Amino acid sequence: MSETQAFSNEFYSALLPEMLLFAGLIALILIPNLGKGTFRIPGTQLRLPWFLGGQRFGLTSNPRLPAWIATITLAGAFAAVLDSLNGGVESLLVVSSDSDAAKELLMVNGFSRVFELIFFGALALASFASMNRLKVEGTGGKLTEDQLFNNRRQADFYILMLTCGLGMSVVALAQDLFVLFIGLELASFSTYVLVAFMKESKTGSEAGMKYFIVGSVASGVGLYGLSMLYLWSGSLQFDALALAFAETGTEPLPLIGIGFVLVGFGFKVSAAPFHFAAPDAYAGASSPVAGVLATASKAMGMVGLIRMLLIVAAPESSDGSAVWLVAIGALAALTMTWGNIAALGSTNPKRMLAYSSVAHAGYMLAGLTAIGAWTWDPSFAGQEGEAALLVMTALMFHLLVLVAFKLGAFLVLSILENDGDSSRLSSLGGLAKREPLLAFAMFIFMISLAGVPPMAGFLSKLMVIMGIVNVGVGSGINSFGDLHWVWWLALLMVLNSAISVFYYLRVAVVMFFEAPEKGREGPLPSGWQVRASIFICVAATILLGVFGDSVLEMCRDAAESLTTKW
């Protein structure tokens, strides 16, 4: 592991994806404003062209331009991350530049890289697909003021997409709780606005408001917890916190502080009982944005949970399991069951997907619980992290492939939204007749969500189960009664998967065997960008399920870069 100061050359080259995003952000602000603007030298009639403002050029007035800039930037950042992942990542620690008391700020390693991959991949697909979701009111000729405004706000949407990505990657990189929190808020505020962006629909602003209020309460509680942690240890560095926790972690103050911080992250991953805003937000937001909430934003929350639970309040390696074990285990059980049962009853496909995303959060929390329990079997001693490695790999792989099929499902809904709305199950009716390939894609996404082989969702869920069972059975255990209780979480998880099949299959049945709603028999709205995104999602869902080995290895390496901390 090498070390560098902030704003050194190494810093820039290691943070190339973020720098790309930053450049894209500036381009997004500047380029749509380029025009025939002039600048009159005061006191003269001399007008110097200064290209900012005024009547826009043909290219820069194109309302599609921001979308392209954002998509290319995000895809470029994705490619940069992929490139650096290729052949292993050298860990690089970024420290602050004051030489006497250098603080650890960011850490570039396999772990953060894989999460960047998740964030940028999801955002790139979402912004590419949003080209068809956000209406553009004509490009040439005379436009009314409303139409002009509508075209102008395209840039705002994609600027928010980029800031969201920037904030998320800061969360993945952060080595300091405060840096992490800044990234979290940057991403959160972007998503609050993105959720409310659909001002044409009433539900959009309502959803945005709800999401904002609940989200800021959660953030506020988290921040309060943060301040308690600072009060207790005098530092917000993960390393310092972890050290302090090993000494006095069982005192009430740090425990309450960590509990409050967990509320903030629990909201992000939409773990029950902090999930109440999620279904409303997902249902009100435009579908690509809802897809981002369900994938990238959830992954961001998971990073926070992993940092807090596994790095700061790390499981003790010699005696006993993590202090939070029972609490998170109960939360996992509650979350997956609640999510699935609520999804059973929801007839709005987007709410259904929101609840299914709650259930998936429960599966991932179960995985985290297993990591917290891995020290229960004394035979694991000496190979710290061995058992946790499998779960960690599974979690990262799950978050990665979730982008393919969860976002894909939302993108299919986004086409239907353009067609009218997608707030009833029946709006999916007859999809197989209206556009067979789309119905096929949705079917693939649904069975992948349900965990039917050979889709990626099966492999990732299997990996999580395997991780949990691996910890649960320990080694050399011969009696069923001696198994650790996390094994029962695995049982609950498979039973929940079985419940979930019901509502996923219902979607398939409606698509294939029910007539379209009245007036919606015709072909679906066109738009090749969203279809291309869906195609990428389908291909990833199938290919990662069948040939996922190299990606699995990648996640393993990434998980190793985290677990070697222990």
Add this chain to the structure above:
Amino acid sequence: MQLVGFPVVAGIVLLAFVANAKKSAHEKLNNPIRMASFAFSLVLFGYTTAMFFNSFANITTDGVAFNNYTFHDSYEWFPALGIHWTVGLDALSFPMVWLTTFLLPVTIIATWHEKNGATYFPTLLLMGGALIGVFVSLDLFMFYVFWELTLIPMFFLILNWGGKDRKYASQKFFIYTFTASVVMLLGLVTLYLMQPDQIGTGGKYGTMTGRTFDIPTLVESATLANQDGWFMGESMQKVLFVMLMLGFLVKLPAVPFHTWLPDAHVQAPTGGSMLLAGVMLKMGAYGMFRLPLSMFPHALQHFQLALMIFGMVSLVWGAIVCLGQTNLKKMVAYSSVSHMGVILIGIATMQPMGWAAALFMMFAHGIISPMLFAVCGAFKHHYHSMEIGAMRGMAKHSPWLATSMMFAWMASLGLPLLAGFVAELMMLIALWYFIDLEGWSVLWMIGPALVLALTAAYYLWSMQRTIFEGGDETQPPATLHGDPVPDITNEEKIAMLILAAFTILFGVMPWIGLDMMDDYCRTFFEHMISNGIFKGGA
């Protein structure tokens, strides 16, 4: 080897068919697709038949020894988790593979004229590919993957071409069997991770997990461990046995897990029913032999009584419910439940002969029950009604259908010289022997004896009411609205004749298939006894 080509080629070519058919769902494509599917299934059938004559017909006892496989081959897939697609055939799986490839062309012939559209026949082939995959895979993971994969084509077969309540039936079918199999999956994963960690060994062991999914390896180490103690420990073995058996009992299905079956069967199209009853139910019994019985013999001994009760209840309950059915297809579906009880009893006797009876029952029922469903399908297809009592004296109008029905019904109730009789007789002998040996009460014989009578009763009664009764005053089904009563088509006749011929063939010369099954079961038990796992026996 060539064998792997089977499901792979099946899968790929069929998928291409489906994709092809989807693009242009024209009526025009119907016939070429049907012909192509038929030709392809014939090739598959020819291939397995050739395999039989080349390898299995003259196989010696050594060749079918326990945990010994022909055409054994392995392909690396997920080395990180130790997943290899290992394939192989033995006397347990080969009859099932042959049966699948035999039923595919027959099913296509029997449903030749059903207007099902161009995607129907490729879906049947896909179903066949997935089924073959289940039987040839010797890797826990791949076994499970194919196990679940069979659900998807069957779900669509029922949903797309099924009867009036097809939505309910297909979802119930999917959810019911999926729930059971995820519990089984957890059992498989637990079994996988309970192995000692051999990380760094490479080969069949995962580079990340240090465990293997390879069934032959697992069975080998299980046998070793079972010699002096319980593989995986006593309570763990029991729990794993129960978890795996749950998946298989639901698939089989055994009472009280059988309720999905009548719904699925009644709503499924004829072709779907034929494959469902012919092969898919046997996946349950096959899985029992392949995994829990091979790996957890101690637990089997422990749960012997429970299995016997499950078997007896299925046998008797299925038969009693049959008596009350007014729908031909539902009756046949419940008779399947009853016959699956025979398999369970055969397994529960823990005698080589009982197991051979179970294996042969799987095979014989796989030929007879498609014929039963083909007959039901013909009723549905031509008379638009399967109600017993909606028609009378059909023998006069449609002698071919009546004869086929009579033959199939007789075969199913165990008429001597037909395939079903052999299996039932063997089961009865094994049960007697077992009762005698273990000193169980003779009352255990009441169940099978009662069912012999009940089976005859419901089959004969339904036949009497449908095709014979009425004398000169026959009553064509009202659903025909006075139209002339048709007999079955030539294609259906051919399918019936083929099925009947094989029923007779395996009834008169059962040793063709029975020899290797018998050898398999004998070597299985010799192996277990010589390793001190079973106490001894016949």
